[in-house]
Amino acid sequence: MFLLCGCGTGSQPTRLRSQDNNGGGGAAAFTFLWGRPRWNRPDMRLTYAVSPLATADHLPRDAVREAFRSALARWAEVTPLRFAEAARYEEADIRVGFYLHTADGKCDACGCVCKGGGEEALAHAHPPQDGRIHLHAARKWAVTNVAGAGGDAPPLAVDLESVAVHEIGHALGLGHSSSESSMMYRHYRGKVSLTDDDVKGVQELYGAKPPRVDLTADSKPKRVETIREIEQHIQQKKETAKKKPFFWRLVRLPLYPPCLACAVNS
Ligand SMILES: [Zn+2]
Ligand SMILES: [Zn+2]
Numbered sequence: 001m002f003l004l005c006g007c008g009t010g011s012q013p014t015r016l017r018s019q020d021n022n023g024g025g026g027a028a029a030f031t032f033l034w035g036r037p038r039w040n041r042p043d044m045r046l047t048y049a050v051s052p053l054a055t056a057d058h059l060p061r062d063a064v065r066e067a068f069r070s071a072l073a074r075w076a077e078v079t080p081l082r083f084a085e086a087a088r089y090e091e092a093d094i095r096v097g098f099y100l101h102t103a104d105g106k107c108d109a110c111g112c113v114c115k116g117g118g119e120e121a122l123a124h125a126h127p128p129q130d131g132r133i134h135l136h137a138a139r140k141w142a143v144t145n146v147a148g149a150g151g152d153a154p155p156l157a158v159d160l161e162s163v164a165v166h167e168i169g170h171a172l173g174l175g176h177s178s179s180e181s182s183m184m185y186r187h188y189r190g191k192v193s194l195t196d197d198d199v200k201g202v203q204e205l206y207g208a209k210p211p212r213v214d215l216t217a218d219s220k221p222k223r224v225e226t227i228r229e230i231e232q233h234i235q236q237k238k239e240t241a242k243k244k245p246f247f248w249r250l251v252r253l254p255l256y257p258p259c260l261a262c263a264v265n266s
Contacts, residue, residue, distance in 0.1 A: 030175070034127075045082050050064050094168070098135045098136070099137055177201065
């Protein structure tokens with residue numbers, strides 16, 4: 001079974017929530033990384049980037065970017081966090097790259113060792129304020145969720161986006177969950193989605209997503225409608241004016257003030 005690791009997390013995960021969940025609905029399974037690290041950004045904005053150099057040979061870099069964009073969006077849907085791709089890889093908060101691992105699971109890039117050895121390791125991530133995510137370059141990755149890329153995934157290929165969601169969870173400060181259905185469970189089980197346990201865990205760190213201000217009913221669409229109405233009004237006035245005899249238009253012109261709405265004489 002493949003392992004999904006959080007570097008520096010495996011030996012000392014902090015179980016800060018083990019009491020009843022939501023007033024007795026069952027024990028919370030999620031954990032936080034050691035010391036409960038989190039990104040402390042007042043604007044809740046984080047940047048990410050995929051390394052232009054540390055790539056996997058069989059994966060187009062754009063497909064990797066799309067997989068991570070989609071994976072980040074899942075966390076953004078349930079928190080106030082917002083993610084934007086950085087222009088420069090070195091300046092990004094969350095930096096993604098593919099690296100080889102030794103037989104005992106040691107990452108070539110950072111030296112992190114995944115328990116279970118290199119035969120089982122898929123990826124690992126570093127906690128907040130570091131944010132690196134390292135994927136095992138020797139694995140066969142699939143990007144089946146990305147249109148036009150990896151549509152014919154080999155049977156044993158690993159779904160990149162699912163692993164990305166898990167590792168991003170670590171990069172945001174979550175540890176492993178004991179809930180086997182959760183995204184933060186330590187073993188890869190194919191495609192899964194965020195569960196209530198994942199959501200409650202990340203919301204303990206960053207809060208819930210604030211309610212969206214609906215502009216569709218008031219200001220913005222109303223303003224567009226108003227402009228459209230004025231344009232239609234002007235057009236109607238022009239068409240009406242064309243139908244009137246020229247003499248009548250000359251007589252009416254000075255007698256009536258222009259329409260206040262469109263400044264076209266009626
Ligand atoms: Zn993990
Ligand atoms: Zn590493």
